[in-house]
Amino acid sequence: MLSTIARIDYNYKEKYILQLSARDDGSSRFGTDNKYGFFPTASAGWVASDEDFLKDVKQINFLKIRASFGLTGNNFFSSNYPSLSQIGSGTAYNYTFNNVLQQGEINSTLGNSQLRWERNKQLDIGFDISLLNNRINFTYDYYHKITDGLIQAMPVPYNSGFTSIVYNTGAIKFWGNEFTLNTTNLTGVLKWTSNFNISFNRNLVTSLVSPGYIVRNNTISSDYDRTEVGHPLGMFYGFVFEGLYKNAADVANSPKETLATAAPGTIKFKDVNGDGVINNNDRTFIGNPNPKFEYGFTNNFTYKHFDLNITMSGTYGNQILNADKWAYLTNLDGARGGLLAAVADRWRSEADPGAGIYPRTETGTTSLGRDVESQWVENGSYLAVKNINLGYTLPLKGNTTLRNIRVSVSMDNILFITKYSGLNPEVSLNGLNGYGEGIDENSYPIYRTASVGVSASFK
Amino acid sequence: MKKIQYIAIVFVLMTVASCKKAFLDTAPPDQVSEANFYQTTTQFRQALASTYVTLRAVFNEDFYMTEMRSDNTDYDYYPVNVGTAYLARYQLHDWNDDANNSYLDDEYRYFYVGIARCNTILDHLQDPNQVDAADKTEIQGETEFLRALYYFRAVRYFGGVPLSLHEVTTSSDAYIPRASTDDVYKQIIADATDAIAKLPAATFTKGAQTGAATKGAATMLLADVYMTQKSYAAAETLLKTLSGMGYSLLPTYSAVFSTANKNSVESIFEVQYTAGAAGGQQSNFIYLFLPRTTSTALITSNVVTNNTSTGGWNVPTQDLINAYEPGDTRLDASIGVAEGTYDASDNMTITAYKSIVNYTPAAGKVGRAFDKKVLNPVTIANNTDDDWPIYRYADALLLLAEAQNEQGESGNALLNLNTVRQRAFGNALHNITTTDQTTLRADIAHERRVELAFENHRWFDLVRTGTAIPVMTAFAKQIKLIHTYLTASAYDVEAYRLIYPIPFSQTSLNPQIKENPGYSF
Numbered sequence: 001m002l003s004t005i006a007r008i009d010y011n012y013k014e015k016y017i018l019q020l021s022a023r024d025d026g027s028s029r030f031g032t033d034n035k036y037g038f039f040p041t042a043s044a045g046w047v048a049s050d051e052d053f054l055k056d057v058k059q060i061n062f063l064k065i066r067a068s069f070g071l072t073g074n075n076f077f078s079s080n081y082p083s084l085s086q087i088g089s090g091t092a093y094n095y096t097f098n099n100v101l102q103q104g105e106i107n108s109t110l111g112n113s114q115l116r117w118e119r120n121k122q123l124d125i126g127f128d129i130s131l132l133n134n135r136i137n138f139t140y141d142y143y144h145k146i147t148d149g150l151i152q153a154m155p156v157p158y159n160s161g162f163t164s165i166v167y168n169t170g171a172i173k174f175w176g177n178e179f180t181l182n183t184t185n186l187t188g189v190l191k192w193t194s195n196f197n198i199s200f201n202r203n204l205v206t207s208l209v210s211p212g213y214i215v216r217n218n219t220i221s222s223d224y225d226r227t228e229v230g231h232p233l234g235m236f237y238g239f240v241f242e243g244l245y246k247n248a249a250d251v252a253n254s255p256k257e258t259l260a261t262a263a264p265g266t267i268k269f270k271d272v273n274g275d276g277v278i279n280n281n282d283r284t285f286i287g288n289p290n291p292k293f294e295y296g297f298t299n300n301f302t303y304k305h306f307d308l309n310i311t312m313s314g315t316y317g318n319q320i321l322n323a324d325k326w327a328y329l330t331n332l333d334g335a336r337g338g339l340l341a342a343v344a345d346r347w348r349s350e351a352d353p354g355a356g357i358y359p360r361t362e363t364g365t366t367s368l369g370r371d372v373e374s375q376w377v378e379n380g381s382y383l384a385v386k387n388i389n390l391g392y393t394l395p396l397k398g399n400t401t402l403r404n405i406r407v408s409v410s411m412d413n414i415l416f417i418t419k420y421s422g423l424n425p426e427v428s429l430n431g432l433n434g435y436g437e438g439i440d441e442n443s444y445p446i447y448r449t450a451s452v453g454v455s456a457s458f459k
Numbered sequence: 460m461k462k463i464q465y466i467a468i469v470f471v472l473m474t475v476a477s478c479k480k481a482f483l484d485t486a487p488p489d490q491v492s493e494a495n496f497y498q499t500t501t502q503f504r505q506a507l508a509s510t511y512v513t514l515r516a517v518f519n520e521d522f523y524m525t526e527m528r529s530d531n532t533d534y535d536y537y538p539v540n541v542g543t544a545y546l547a548r549y550q551l552h553d554w555n556d557d558a559n560n561s562y563l564d565d566e567y568r569y570f571y572v573g574i575a576r577c578n579t580i581l582d583h584l585q586d587p588n589q590v591d592a593a594d595k596t597e598i599q600g601e602t603e604f605l606r607a608l609y610y611f612r613a614v615r616y617f618g619g620v621p622l623s624l625h626e627v628t629t630s631s632d633a634y635i636p637r638a639s640t641d642d643v644y645k646q647i648i649a650d651a652t653d654a655i656a657k658l659p660a661a662t663f664t665k666g667a668q669t670g671a672a673t674k675g676a677a678t679m680l681l682a683d684v685y686m687t688q689k690s691y692a693a694a695e696t697l698l699k700t701l702s703g704m705g706y707s708l709l710p711t712y713s714a715v716f717s718t719a720n721k722n723s724v725e726s727i728f729e730v731q732y733t734a735g736a737a738g739g740q741q742s743n744f745i746y747l748f749l750p751r752t753t754s755t756a757l758i759t760s761n762v763v764t765n766n767t768s769t770g771g772w773n774v775p776t777q778d779l780i781n782a783y784e785p786g787d788t789r790l791d792a793s794i795g796v797a798e799g800t801y802d803a804s805d806n807m808t809i810t811a812y813k814s815i816v817n818y819t820p821a822a823g824k825v826g827r828a829f830d831k832k833v834l835n836p837v838t839i840a841n842n843t844d845d846d847w848p849i850y851r852y853a854d855a856l857l858l859l860a861e862a863q864n865e866q867g868e869s870g871n872a873l874l875n876l877n878t879v880r881q882r883a884f885g886n887a888l889h890n891i892t893t894t895d896q897t898t899l900r901a902d903i904a905h906e907r908r909v910e911l912a913f914e915n916h917r918w919f920d921l922v923r924t925g926t927a928i929p930v931m932t933a934f935a936k937q938i939k940l941i942h943t944y945l946t947a948s949a950y951d952v953e954a955y956r957l958i959y960p961i962p963f964s965q966t967s968l969n970p971q972i973k974e975n976p977g978y979s980f
Contacts, residue, residue, distance in 0.1 A: 095511045095740075096732070103505055113628055113629065210634060280559065
């Protein structure tokens with residue numbers, strides 16, 4: 001890493017604030033021709049409440065309007081030198097010539113000599129306002145960010161000799177509105193303050209390298225999501241479930257999968273492209289893991305020596321792909337361990353189709369049970385009471401050694417209100433990086449924790 | 460005018476290094492990367508060894524697409540688990556595979572792992588390095604041989620495949636369309652021809668070669684290519700040169716497959732494996748081919764291996780067993796019988812290891828034939844020493860006989876054909892005498908089937924000689940009577956299925972790659 005940095009700060013009467021900076025960064029992590037990136041930023045703030053025309057408005061204690069714009073670079077990614085092909089060695093590279101071992105070493109990764117900085121172009125506009133003796137504090141932010149030269153491991157055709165390359169794959173636009181409200185509701189013996197925040201985040205993939213989408217996996221049974229130009233990140237992708245074939249007439253008159261034998265009681269998918277057969281090309285976008293909004297709500301109460309804190313959070317409008325349930329716990333194609341009790345209600349005959357979603361078990365008909373389909377997508381909205389903490393501070397007047405003692409009980413994950421049938425609506429396969437978000441595959445269940453604490457501070 | 464009360468300007472300018480170009484361009488000295496490799500002969504030999512390694516990946520799964528696709532072998536149906544990994548292999552045998560087939564995907568990828576390694580070596584050999592001229596010639600010859608071998612299999616499985624001939628250094632290099640079948644063959648012929656010129660003939664130290672590619676191996680490969688293209692005269696010329704390189708038949712057929720005779724005078728090229736506790740270099744074919752059982756001990760030198768999750772493949776068909784003539788020693792040398800009883804999970808409890816010759820099951824028992832060419836003494840579970848033959852001299856003699864018969868030289872053809880038969884029967888009493896071209900053509904094809912059973916030639920021979928459709932149509936008729944579990948889509952014996960579908964992963968990743976006709980996606 002080699003950087004040249006310049007910065008100017010300007011502050012007039014703490015009322016007008018301006019900051020300009022620029023940096024030229026070189027990183028050895030990138031390809032030969034693209035090691036350097038130039039990243040200027042500018043930000044400005046105006047404390048309007050200090051202006052004469054607002055000074056006399058008693059209700060407004062503080063008002064600041066701010067904006068910033070800048071370019072930043074990212075060179076943090078999993079491996080150190082993805083621009084260079086690494087040489088692999090070990091047992092899997094060794095060969096024997098007439099039983100004589102010959103050490104082997106050869107390229108083990110596909111380097112990318114053109115790898116360059118991932119750049120973020122970001123605009124922020126917002127204001128902070130405090131009203132009524134600072135009892136109401138409100139913050140609003142709007143952001144608009146374009147990430148281009150997105151660095152990620154991208155599948156590459158096998159004729160390269162490899163399956164993936166670290167690559168600047170495309171550009172994504174992120175934008176959103178964030179609101180935070182802090183209020184002091186009661187100030188008497190019973191004190192009550194609360195914090196409410198809500199954010200509306202959106203993203204859209206604006207460009208991607210050929211062929212314009214990135215699949216999660218080459219096999220259709222694990223190809224849960226697809227990132228494609230014109231869509232948000234990590235959209236769920238698969239077949240559209242249309243129930244089970246009702247009877248022989250339904251089988252005869254409906255499009256069928258080419259391999260698994262279609263019979264009354266087997267899974268029926270929608271013929272999305274209308275060509276009369278069901279195959280890979282009949283997959284489509286079946287769900288969105290991105291919430292319409294996310295929120296958090298925290299309340300603090302104190303009454304005499306007691307204090308109580310309640311933290312809640314949730315999301316709305318996001319979906320979860322419950323692969324756990326459908327690929328493992330209800331799939332009748334090959335034993336994967338325990339089945340859900342509900343599967344007992346599977347299709348048994350035309351007269352007894354059961355719940356109408358679990359297919360029959362006849363050999364040669366069940367492999368479709370592994371294919372990702374719309375039934376796997378569930379509503380992921382939830383409201384969670386994340387934590388309640390109740391404390392009591394012992395009054396210690398005149399004690400010479402102790403300042404105070406606080407006894408508390410705390411409980412995590414008390415309540416989840418959700419329609420999601422899996423173990424954890426907060427699931428995310430690969431963290432919140434946008435890929436594999438909202439996919440429930442072997443996730444850990446939520447654990448509820450109760451704890452009791454005593455804290456003492458000494459003089 | 461307002462008085463400026465407070466101004467603060469902070470201006471920081473950090474160092475500008477004068478040598479910044481070199482500072483960031485240095486390859487990391489603590490890691491081996493391409494930038495500091497490919498300098499010495501040792502490094503090139505290491506890279507070359509890793510290029511041979513890919514042969515193991517290819518041939519560990521190759522029989523599913525060759526022997527099992529043909530009328531030679533079948534699989535043990537396993538109703539307990541019809542998961543996708545099983546289904547993919549069933550489909551290759553049942554002629555209803557599609558572009559999602561994971562075994563096709565694997566094989567296609569392995570070819571290119573091998574080809575890409577060849578390309579990397581060939582490109583770097585041209586750069587300034589410390590390799591002397593003699594080593595350079597030999598390394599180049601071996602690499603070209605391997606590239607030709609990988610492409611020759613790829614083109615026969617998938618048709619015209621993308622022709623990558625240089626190391627891929629940017630992603631766009633990999634996004635290329637398919638080449639025509641002719642262009643792939645041109646490249647194979649160019650590589651094999653140059654390999655013949657550059658490689659030394661095999662040397663036999665105590666009767667064994669090193670197992671590396673030789674002039675003989677490249678000659679045989681090119682002859683095989685010419686036979687596939689029906690260039691019989693060119694093939695004949697090449698095949699005739701082999702006897703002058705020291706190759707000959709071993710005295711008995713069974714000796715060919717003994718691990719005591721690896722890389723023998725009969726071997727032209729084989730994939731090398733070595734058993735050992737250290738692991739990583741061994742083969743395990745016999746365990747894939749035996750019936751699924753919790754103990755293979757009665758057959759495998761009293762060493763217990765549980766192959767219930769790996770066994771049951773490449774099972775000799777009755778059609779193949781019937782193809783052996785009475786008195787042919789190759790039947791007993793090629794096929795053994797595991798006798799026992801099947802449990803409710805379709806796993807076998809093996810109670811005896813029997814000979815196939817005049818076999819009838821004991822009362823209450825069933826016999827399950829298996830390929831015993833890969834059965835040799837073992838000492839470690841699931842760890843065998845057997846090499847996998849690609850080309851051997853008997854194959855060369857039969858190809859030569861075929862080339863000669865196709866050109867009307869039946870006398871010479873009979874000579875070569877009967878050399879192989881005399882070893883098989885131990886006498887000249889079974890020699891073939893017909894000079895009728897059509898009859899002799901069928902005799903040679905039959906001879907290749909039994910001589911080279913389980914060596915992954917049958918499928919290519921059927922396709923090459925234009926007999927795949929009639930032979931497999933007849934075979935399908937028989938097998939549908941025996942196997943009640945076959946689905947309606949099984950045995951779609953149509954001409955388009957003489958090449959496999961390009962894996963879906965590739966057509967979806969690179970829209971320039973078009974699927975083979977007949978396959979729906």
